[in-house]
Amino acid sequence: MLSTSAAARGSFEFDCIDADFADGVEGVIQQAFTERVTKPFAVVRIVTTPRRFEEVAGGPGLPGNWFSLEIGPKGSAASMPTWHAQLQLNGFPAHSRGVTSNITYLGSDEGGGPARPRPQSVGAAVANQVTLPSAIIAACAIPSAANAQQAIARILSSVADITTLRIKDVGQASFSSLCDKYGKTMLHYDVGFPISFNGHTSPKKFDIDTAEKPVVVLSHWDWDHLHAAFLRPHLMDCVWIVPDQKLGPGAARLAHILAAKGGLLVHSAGASTAFPSGEIAHANGPLGDLNNTGLTVQVELESGRLAVLTGDVDYGFLTHSSVRPINHLVATHHGARFASGSAKIPVPVPGSCKLLLSYGGRNVYRHPHPEALKLHSGAGWVNQVPTARNGAVPRGDREVN
Structure with a gap:
């Protein structure tokens, strides 16, 4: 709305x-x-x-x-x-x-x-x-491969020793990376970039290492979470772990391209998959709701701090096994309003927490919503860090350790 x-x-x-x-x-x-x-x-x-x-x-x-x-x-x-x-x-x-x-x-x-x-x-x-x-x-049915969960567990077994969570400034979209102490990307969570409706929010420069082909975990099949794969086609050569969702024709085209390359792994609905630095979980929202049945990631950084990446999942549908307070939260749906209210917002570690917001200035959806920001603030997430320009702070990637 x-x-x-x-x-x-x-x-x-x-x-x-x-x-x-x-x-x-x-x-x-x-x-x-x-x-x-x-x-x-x-x-x-x-x-x-x-x-x-x-x-x-x-x-x-x-x-x-x-x-x-x-x-x-x-x-x-x-x-x-x-x-x-x-x-x-x-x-x-x-x-x-x-x-x-x-x-x-x-x-x-x-x-x-x-x-x-x-x-x-x-x-x-x-x-x-x-x-x-x-x-x-x-x-448009999503292509599936046999024994996908075993393959997912095997591939994620090398995602360890994560030092940095980097939220890339891609304007009105979602693109995050988990990196080791050398800056090498071990996992991308979403590879989004604005489509033309929000093209004015795009960064002037969008540089990623084409030699790196880490595993991609896709939160859900919305264009602002996967569109960078068309601008940087080497991303289509990565292995993608994706939610089992109904697809439109364009998204189905991408899924079939990935499957033809042998790089599409469909995560079982209702399942969670642990890896050395964290966990992927399938949100338990209503069937057919792309936003709320997507994949979310919880990661423990080398510092011991805990971060949760939500995609567009309402907090009431998160299913991660750990319920301890967290240090860093990537706000759901670019800071849009959410239905579950402040009681479902993950509990922050007092004095050591950052709410990260991935959005582009003057986007057509009017994200972030003041009501959502107020709810987060009331729940203890007062240190709110957007990728967009914020007062005197210029736009750019944001990193937490």
């Missing part, structure tokens, strides 16, 4: 594939899941109120629901403001602004959801594509 008023607008983002390309033809979609094919894929952002969206589309704009969107450069006064970014080899660096003239609810990943209604026009011809995209849903 972009405000707290009674008529609060929401930002609805869709991972899309061109309908004319897919069209239900057997095998065509799978052929697009390669590094060479980009044309059919796009990300679309619509700004409207949740009530207006559901009135027009016949279903709520929630993860797992599929819609047919008709977008164009112009529309009527009733049309919805829309931003469209087409996938390129380097991800989503640019977008065009237009309008959505029609939305039609098609169905859900789970086969449930509201009955398919008669679509309502928002200023142009009513959409006529009302076929449930079963071929697309099937094609």
Whole structure:
């Protein structure tokens, strides 16, 4: 939500594939899941109120629901403001602004959801594509490998002697690294970078060592947590440990590329995996909620200080085995509001704690939210360190030891 008023607008983002390309033809979609094919894929952002969206589309704009969107450069006064970014080899660096003239609810990943209604026009011809995209849903299933949990445990066994947690300044996105005393990266937690909607928040320089190919732990399949893999393709040669979640077409394309390289390991839902310096845990939020069913990391640094990296997981869904107070917390969802309240915020070590916030100045989501910052402060997280510019402190990477 972009405000707290009674008529609060929401930002609805869709991972899309061109309908004319897919069209239900057997095998065509799978052929697009390669590094060479980009044309059919796009990300679309619509700004409207949740009530207006559901009135027009016949279903709520929630993860797992599929819609047919008709977008164009112009529309009527009733049309919805829309931003469209087409996938390129380097991800989503640019977008065009237009309008959505029609939305039609098609169905859900789970086969449930509201009955398919008669679509309502928002200023142009009513959409006529009302076929449930079963071929697309099937094609977007995450590839899985046998004995993935054993492989995950084996790979993580070398992630030891972590000295530094580095939160990279990637603007409105998430990218963190666990490093040893020599500065060598042992593990990346998320490899995000802003897509075009927040491109103005990107850093002028984005340097990472292309010779380093550490394991990547992906919190969840949102673009601002994985987009750097398109700007720095060597990241696709890393082994990725990912949550088992429903994917949109663009995310499924990346998953299939990683699987084809032999680098995709799907972490079992509900499981946790210990490694010498910490633990990966699967959050236990509602099924289908990407943010709250992702992977989180708890790490004990060489100093003995404890840090927790949350991705976009609400604190009420964390499942780490240790419940002791922690020294460093990467704030959930770039400092956005969260539902669980202050009682669920991890307890800080008094006088030795930092709340790290990864966000970009003037981002379109208006992160961080003052209410969230106040809740953290009330829970003892008063030392709040953003990657964005903070008064006289310039933007940049932030490190804790």
